[in-house]
Amino acid sequence: MSTNLHIPKNCQYCGNLFTARTTTTRYCSHKCNSRHYKQIKREEKVKGTLQETTRQQANPKPEFSPTDTLANKDFLSITDASKLIGVSRWTIQRMIKRGQLKAVPFGRKHILARHQIENLFNQ
DSSP, rough: OOOOOEEEEEEEOOOOOOESSSSSSOOSSSHOOOOHHHHHHHHHHHHHHHHHHHHHHHHHHOOOOOHHHHHTTTTEEEEHHHHHHHOOHHHHHHHHTTSSSSEEEEEEEEEEEHHHHHHHHOO
């Protein structure tokens, strides 16, 4: 269906004068339409990033330290004990093998009593 409409309009992207064949045409070409769409999407992304940044600055996350939760435990896994002392897991395993620490199997893990770790430093 063709129309005999010839409506003079200004392009919403580049501002050039063009003749529209429909009442809903907003751009002078497909290129202007694509560029304006990309510009809008780019501005939305920047606006979203700025809002996220201001939201993070307004509500900072509390600092999480793994030693805070480990300080309250009476029994520690080998990984937890290594984090608490600040050594590798292998160091804890070597200490168990040498008999400096006693670990009890618990399922697939080995558990250490916290007082053993404290006794290492109180000797």
